Structures are given as structure tokens and as C-alpha cells.
Amino acid sequence: MKQGSLRSVMEALDRERVRFLVVGGLAVNAHGLLRVTADVDIVAQLTPENIHKTFTALAMLGYRPLVPVTADGFADPRRVDSGQANACSPVPQ
Secondary structure (H helix, E strand, O other): OOHHHHHHHHHHHHHOOOOEEEEOHHHHHHOOOOOOOOOOEEEEOOOHHHHHHHHHHHHHOOOOOOOOOOHHHHHOHHHHHOOOOOOOOOOOO
8 A cells, every 4th residue: 555545544534533443564663663564454342323434434545345345234233242243144133
């Protein structure tokens, strides 16, 4: 990921007031250890409102999920509450 792309993603998430953490290689770098990475790993808070804001922020930059998932499907509280944040899984009864 290019530095300009990273900046755009962070600014978009911030603009939408998304609650998120940067993890993975970039987080390691921020703590002073050198690690080569080609992507950014983000963990967003799993609340329906925050998930919708995350999808909106990333969509404004042209990012789309690689799997068939919508913000509504991913934010379904029945999935989050059951620990099944994977929106491709069946909804727990």
C-alpha cells in the first residue's frame, strides 16, 4: 500500500468518526520495530453504527469487500452477539 493510500484511508475513517485500531505490521512499526508490510490491517469496533461508518468511509475511496457482504449483513447484531462477525455465515436462531 502506498503512503498516500494509507493517508487517504486514515483520513476517511477519521472523517466518518470510525472507531478503529491499526494492527499488524504498521502497528509494529509505530512501536519502533522495523517490519516490511504491503498492507494496512484495521480492526473496527463491531457495533452496527460503526460498521456502517466503516463501509461508508472505505466505499468513498473505492474499496469494496472481496466477499459478498453488505454493511447491513455484517452489522446484524445476531451475528456480532453470537461471535459470528462473518456475514457469510447463517444467522443464528
